[in-house]
Amino acid sequence: xxxxxxxxxxxxxxxxxxxxxxxxxxxxxxxxxxxxxxxxxxxxxxxxxxxxxxxxxxxxxxxxxxxxxxxxxxxxxxxxxxxxxxxxxxxxxxxxxxxxxxxxxxxxxxxxxxxxxxxxxxxxxxxxxxxxxxxxxxxxxxxxxxxxxxxxxxxx
Numbered sequence: 835x836x837x838x839x840x841x842x843x844x845x846x847x848x849x850x851x852x853x854x855x856x857x858x859x860x861x862x863x864x865x866x867x868x869x870x871x872x873x874x875x876x877x878x879x880x881x882x883x884x885x886x887x888x889x890x891x892x893x894x895x896x897x898x899x900x901x902x903x904x905x906x907x908x909x910x911x912x913x914x915x916x917x918x919x920x921x922x923x924x925x926x927x928x929x930x931x932x933x934x935x936x937x938x939x940x941x942x943x944x945x946x947x948x949x950x951x952x953x954x955x956x957x958x959x960x961x962x963x964x965x966x967x968x969x970x971x972x973x974x975x976x977x978x979x980x981x982x983x984x985x986x987x988x989x990x
Contacts, residue, residue: 867919889937
């Protein structure tokens, strides 16, 4: 009798642990979404009036831009991205909104344009590779090359 009671208590004690482990394992399988940047909503952009609003009124209505034109500040850019991270997979951009507001030479709003991820394209800005010229040696070739060339070892 005592043995069956002990087994029952052990099983009862294991059940919460098994359920917790299962919950943790299942939660690890769900994607995580991260939001980056800021782009005003269409209803906020509808309050902007071309030819009437200035840079100051745009800033007070929707805030400062994340980026400006390179040569002059007559173009303001707002960019918002949503990135999906799922387990071991490479992060993937699932949504991107770009709002471009251009101003004329008097500083008045000239145009308000919106772009989505469907109008974009991926540009690899940094490839993180440096081209090298000559022969590529494996690790074994490098080790054997040093051992078989005593002049290299003596110079060190």
